[in-house]
Amino acid sequence: GNSVTQMEGPVTLSEEAFLTINCTYTATGYPSLFWYVQYPGEGLQLLLKATKADDKGSNKGFEATYRKETTSFHLEKGSVQVSDSAVYFCALFSPAGNQFYFGTGTSLTVIP
Amino acid sequence: EAGVTQFPSHSVIEKGQTVTLRCDPISGHDNLYWYRRVMGKEIKFLLHFVKESKQDESGMPNNRFLAERTGGTYSTLKVQPAELEDSGVYFCASSQSGGSKVQYFGPGTRLTVT
Numbered sequence: 001g002n003s004v005t006q007m008e009g010p011v012t013l014s015e016e017a018f019l020t021i022n023c024t025y026t027a028t029g030y031p032s033l034f035w036y037v038q039y040p041g042e043g044l045q046l047l048l049k050a051t052k053a054d055d056k057g058s059n060k061g062f063e064a065t066y067r068k069e070t071t072s073f074h075l076e077k078g079s080v081q082v083s084d085s086a087v088y089f090c091a092l093f094s095p096a097g098n099q100f101y102f103g104t105g106t107s108l109t110v111i112p
Numbered sequence: 113e114a115g116v117t118q119f120p121s122h123s124v125i126e127k128g129q130t131v132t133l134r135c136d137p138i139s140g141h142d143n144l145y146w147y148r149r150v151m152g153k154e155i156k157f158l159l160h161f162v163k164e165s166k167q168d169e170s171g172m173p174n175n176r177f178l179a180e181r182t183g184g185t186y187s188t189l190k191v192q193p194a195e196l197e198d199s200g201v202y203f204c205a206s207s208q209s210g211g212s213k214v215q216y217f218g219p220g221t222r223l224t225v226t
Contacts, residue, residue, distance in 0.1 A: 004154070036217070043116070044155075044203065044217035089155065099145070099168065100205075100215060102155035 002027045006090045006103035013080055013110050021075040021106045023064075023090035031092040033057075033066050033073040038087045038105075047075075047088070080110045114138070116218035118204050124224045130192040133221045137186070137206030143167075144187050145207075145215060146179060150200035158202075161187060162209075194225045 007022040025033065035047040035057070048057030053068035062077045073090060090103040117136045125131050137144045146158040158177070159169040163184035172179070176195070181187040191198055201222050205215035 034214075041219075043118075043219035044205075046214055046216075049214065091155075099157045099160060099171075100147075100155075101157070102147075104152070104154045105149075 002031070002092060002094050002101045004090050004092055004101050004103040006088075006106055008104065008106065010107040010109060013108070015082055015110055015112050016079045017110075019075070019077040019080045019084075019108070021088055021090075021108070023073045023075065023103060025071050025073065025090075025092050025101075027071075027092055027094060029094060029096045031094050033064070034091045034093065034100075035062070035064055035073070035075050036089040036091060036102075038089070040086070044089065080108075082110045082112055084108060085110050116204055116206050116216050118202075118218040118221050120221060121219065122222045122224075124226065125194055126226055127196055128193045130190065131194055131223060133189045133191075133202055133223070135187045135189070135204030135218060137204070138216055140208070141206035141216075142184070142209045143207040143215075144181060145205040146187070146189055147203040147205065148200050149203065149220075150197070155203065158189075191223070194223075196225050199223055199225045 032051045034049045036044045037047045048059040050057040050066035056065045064075045087105045087107045089105045119134045144161040147155045149155045157171040160167045161181045178190045201220040203220045204218045207215045
């Protein structure tokens, strides 16, 4: 079946620290992988995506590489800002099932 | 272009009452999805409409939940009668047919059943 496992939070970092949020998946077929972000009081927003193995998605300084050999899609940012405080969700889209599967979300708080 | 909107943003009801959630997708998006996040757990798929037809409702928890999308535009999700375990955040998403399959999410409706 399809599932996503991401590191549990909450995560608290100081401004300019390096961020890694781990995400691993199990899937049948060839899924696309996504990171969504939910800022306080807002809906889910697409942060980045990768549609095939070895693709790297990037946006707003965040990056994630689709690693088929380790079934991972870890989110990284070299220097976080206070405005990055949000909940981050890893997700996969299964073409076979035509639906998204989400992780539990990781809450990130960045302090000045 | 307006994004996905949901109404209400927050609803507090008593056990046994009925609540109806509404979702307005992005104009022109044939696909409409409902998801739910319960008590900080993962966001789980409920169902998927293509235009006015239910494509997949495998995630609906039980027959107390009824989703409709008359005319293929907005959708409603009714919970009747509500139970305590129905509390959570209900998200709606929409996407175009074909293409990248990216789903655009609404802000969610926080439902609290007391």
